[in-house]
């Protein structure tokens with residue numbers, strides 16, 4: 001039976017691929033080596049004639065394959081590759097699909113470490129343009145013959161800017177560009193990037209999908225919309241078989257086999273468990289975050305609140321059109337930035353910590369911490385004020401969170 005509901009589909013994903021000894025949850029395979037009965041099978045494994053077999057766990061195991069199948073279902077794709085972290089997935093994408101002399105267009109509103117990787121790429125001869133991706137025209141203005149890829153986030157961290165997801169999708173299709181959407185914050189529970197034409201969806205599994213702050217992971221999902229036969233950087237060795245898998249095959253061979261950023265079996269298991277409660281958590285956290293956003297916006301001590309589901313958000317209409325809820329990411333500025341540290345210290349529930357998408361609410365002042373190394377110029381370009389505070393709302397009761405913010409604001 002193929003159920004249509006998101007969570008039904010995910011919690012029954014493991015049994016769809018055959019259970020081992022009746023195990024209800026996918027077993028954790030920690031073996032590094034996988035052996036064969038005959039040497040012919042061993043050779044077949046290397047030559048690609050023996051399908052569905054495993055050889056050396058750097059390239060995947062039955063445990064990672066089961067999680068990848070779940071993520072593929074969640075994003076409605078044709079396949080996924082998992083990585084040790086979200087950053088390993090992003091590196092696995094850029095370093096396997098781009099070559100020296102290529103041009104990459106990236107949203108200027110991206111995760112700090114993604115921004116930092118752009119510099120590394122420039123050092124290796126890849127040209128990178130950072131643009132205001134809230135406007136597809138800004139992307140169109142920099143596209144040139146050697147442009148290969150456009151990279152955006154759905155809801156950007158920490159400013160919550162929303163890229164012109166649909167407009168950029170149409171543009172990428174028109175120019176034959178690989179369109180990559182980092183869906184970490186919303187997750188496929190709130191938004192499927194395939195609906196706006198994404199070629200590849202990236203998720204940091206560490207955040208929404210695991211959701212418990214106890215495992216690191218990342219993934220790339222191919223939506224099946226991109227025609228890899230037209231992509232010049234696919235090596236001859238991977239230009240065979242199902243064309244829909246060419247991109248992922250190169251990503252797996254180069255990004256996992258050669259670069260080695262493989263997701264561990266234990267973390268795979270913990271992420272797979274977390275994924276089963278994704279929808280429930282995203283709903284609860286989104287409801288609390290909206291309540292907090294509304295309260296903060298109405299408070300005289302607060303200058304600005306960034307949350308897509310507030311009518312004051314510059315891309316509110318876009319959020320309503322594409323997202324089923326606003327997620328757990330919220331940022332705000334105090335009217336008097338000099339009050340900020342004392343205010344954060346007065347809060348009882350939020351943990352003062354970096355990181356996102358945990359069961360607990362996490363809070364961090366942005367400029368003096370995660371965007372300190374980036375410098376004042378990058379902060380200004382990304383709209384990060386000195387008094388900006390980022391919140392990753394957890395699963396505490398909404399009323400408790402509201403009460404805590406009320407007391408802290410006095």
Ligand SMILES: *Cc1c(COP(=O)(O)O)cnc(C)c1O
Nearest residue numbers: 085086087111157184204206217
């Ligand atoms: C955290 C994050 C990443 C990187 O993920 P890690 O698992 O921490 O390596 C990438 N993109 C976004 C939007 C993130 O929030």
